[in-house]
Amino acid sequence: MTFDQFFRVLRARWLLALSVVTTLVLITLVVCLVLPKSYKATASVMVDLKPDPVAGMSGMGAATSPVLMATQIDIITSPSVAARVVRQLGMDQNPQLRKQWEKATKGKGDYITWLGEFISGGLDVKPSRESNIIDISYSSPEPQFAAVLSNAFAKAYMDSSVQFRVDPARQYYSFFEERARLARDKLEAAQVKLAQAQKERGIVVTDERLDAEAARLNDLSAQIVALRATAADSNSRSAAARKSSDQVADVLNNGLITSIKAELTRSEARMEELEARYGDAHPLLIEARATVDSLRTRLRTETNRVTSSLGINDTITASRQAQAKIAYEEQRDKVLALKDARTELSVLEREVESAQRVYEAIQARLSQMGLESNNTQNNIVLVSAATEPSKHVFPRITLALLLAMSVGTLLAILVTLAVELFDRRIRGTQDLLQGAGIPIVGVMPGPVSKSWRRRLGLRTATVRGGSGLALAGSSLGGGTALSTGRSDS
Numbered sequence: 001m002t003f004d005q006f007f008r009v010l011r012a013r014w015l016l017a018l019s020v021v022t023t024l025v026l027i028t029l030v031v032c033l034v035l036p037k038s039y040k041a042t043a044s045v046m047v048d049l050k051p052d053p054v055a056g057m058s059g060m061g062a063a064t065s066p067v068l069m070a071t072q073i074d075i076i077t078s079p080s081v082a083a084r085v086v087r088q089l090g091m092d093q094n095p096q097l098r099k100q101w102e103k104a105t106k107g108k109g110d111y112i113t114w115l116g117e118f119i120s121g122g123l124d125v126k127p128s129r130e131s132n133i134i135d136i137s138y139s140s141p142e143p144q145f146a147a148v149l150s151n152a153f154a155k156a157y158m159d160s161s162v163q164f165r166v167d168p169a170r171q172y173y174s175f176f177e178e179r180a181r182l183a184r185d186k187l188e189a190a191q192v193k194l195a196q197a198q199k200e201r202g203i204v205v206t207d208e209r210l211d212a213e214a215a216r217l218n219d220l221s222a223q224i225v226a227l228r229a230t231a232a233d234s235n236s237r238s239a240a241a242r243k244s245s246d247q248v249a250d251v252l253n254n255g256l257i258t259s260i261k262a263e264l265t266r267s268e269a270r271m272e273e274l275e276a277r278y279g280d281a282h283p284l285l286i287e288a289r290a291t292v293d294s295l296r297t298r299l300r301t302e303t304n305r306v307t308s309s310l311g312i313n314d315t316i317t318a319s320r321q322a323q324a325k326i327a328y329e330e331q332r333d334k335v336l337a338l339k340d341a342r343t344e345l346s347v348l349e350r351e352v353e354s355a356q357r358v359y360e361a362i363q364a365r366l367s368q369m370g371l372e373s374n375n376t377q378n379n380i381v382l383v384s385a386a387t388e389p390s391k392h393v394f395p396r397i398t399l400a401l402l403l404a405m406s407v408g409t410l411l412a413i414l415v416t417l418a419v420e421l422f423d424r425r426i427r428g429t430q431d432l433l434q435g436a437g438i439p440i441v442g443v444m445p446g447p448v449s450k451s452w453r454r455r456l457g458l459r460t461a462t463v464r465g466g467s468g469l470a471l472a473g474s475s476l477g478g479g480t481a482l483s484t485g486r487s488d489s
Contacts, residue, residue: 009420016419017412024411028404029397037392039143040124043154044383047072047132069127072134075164076125076157082116084156089148091115122146123153133383143388150386158380169372176366183362187355194348201341213335220328227321257302264295 010017047068075081086092092112101107101114124137136154140146271288278285 006417010413010416012425013416013419017409017416020412020415021405021408024408025401025404028400032395032397032400035395036141037395038139038141039146039389039391040137040139040393041143041147041150041386041389042135042137043150043386045134045136045154045157046381046383047134048379048381049132069132069134072157073125073127075160076134076136076153077120077123078160079113079116079120081153081156081160082120082123083112084160085119085149085152086112086115088156089152091119119149122149136386138386139393143390147386147388154382154385158378158382161380162376162378166373166375169369169375173366173369173373176362176369180359180362180366183355183359187352187359190348190352190355194345194352197341197345197348201345213331213338217328217331217335220324220331224321224324224328227317227324230317257299260295260299260302264292264299267292267295 049068091097092115097115097118098111101111105114122139124139126135126137128134136150136157138146138150138153140149267288271285271292274282274285274288
């Protein structure tokens with residue numbers, strides 16, 4: 001079908017098309033007037049992504065904005081938020097709703113869950129494209145109920161977000177509290193063990209005690225070195241004294257021996273003088289000899305005493321050296337024991353320090369979790385509360401009528417074409433060619449009025465006849481078509 005044929009069919013059956021459009025528009029108008037009105041209230045909330053001053057990090061973590069907003073929408077539409085709304089509004093105490101639930105489910109299932117699903121039917125949540133604003137809308141035949149439910153869902157969402165953050169913090173607080181108790185017990189046990197070890201070894205400050213004992217060991221080592229030098233010197237002098245006692249420096253430097261030697265020299269000189277002057281029996285010579293013998297005896301005695309003192313000094317030095325060695329060995333064993341004790345105590349001290357650090361770390365986390373578990377602040381901000389709407393959002397009569405007119409026009413076209421298909425008419429030359437199969441010779445201009453057409457015997461009808469010249473009249477744009485040939489219709 002060409003556009004010209006389509007236009008001619010619509011023009012011929014315009015009453016049918018107009019009736020279809022009018023009927024559909026009237027039905028739509030009646031339906032819109034009969035349907036109950038629906039009111040929509042909207043509350044807006046903002047998801048704040050600033051760092052949480054208590055937790056020290058972003059309240060929503062590292063999630064990207066699209067994922068974050070999708071998560072928040074899922075939370076708002078979740079059954080838990082709907083159940084919280086039911087409890088906040090006390091809808092679970094309504095006997096009529098309970099009867100309706102029993103009738104619908106025969107008392108099976110959870111009443112709160114059923115109510116949450118029931119009221120979630122009018123909920124509509126939409127995020128903003130360019131911001132963190134979420135619009136929480138609720139539709140209801142009653143405008144006041146719509147506003148109440150919209151605000152209730154916003155508040156339940158804010159309370160749920162707080163609960164979702166606080167509940168894990170409380171669980172972590174209980175966990176860290178138990179771990180802190182165990183860490184404290186371990187720290188106390190390590191401290192008791194260290195104190196017992198210090199008490200058993202008599203060590204309070206390990207480093208100072210060890211330093212003092214090490215200094216004493218160094219002093220004993222220096223004494224042993226000095227005594228060894230003294231013993232070597234004393235041993236050499238004692239050996240020299242045993243070989244030639246009169247050549248020993250101690251003997252030579254002894255003042256008494258020197259004075260005795262001087263006196264002996266004078267006495268010997270006097271004795272020699274008396275021997276030369278007197279005879280052997282002279283009393284003076286006898287006296288001089290006795291004096292010389294006495295001085296020589298005294299000199300030997302003093303010399304023996306000095307050399308004996310050298311031997312005694314050698315013995316004393318050797319004894320002191322042996323005692324110093326014994327003291328050194330004892331001090332060295334004591335220092336080694338202190339080092340072993342220091343190592344053991346150092347291990348115990350490190351255990352105490354490690355237990356202390358662990359306890360302090362857990363205690364810090366416990367304090368942090370305590371703050372977070374008691375934090376009732378929310379990163380969800382109510383931007384605007386829902387108010388009672390004054391105009392309904394459904395049905396929209398103007399939009400419905402426009403839609404009805406559009407659908408009615410399309411339906412009118414389809415109905416017109418369907419009627420034309422079952423009641424075929426010749427409305428132009430194309431209809432003659434397609435329907436009757438009669439060749440078109442030409443098109444004559446039609447008369448101006450219907451009287452001229454009647455005079456000429458022209459009419460709008462299907463051409464019937466055999467072979468030869470045929471004249472068919474139709475409204476071909478104000479003309480008459482001539483055709484020749486055979487036609488069966």
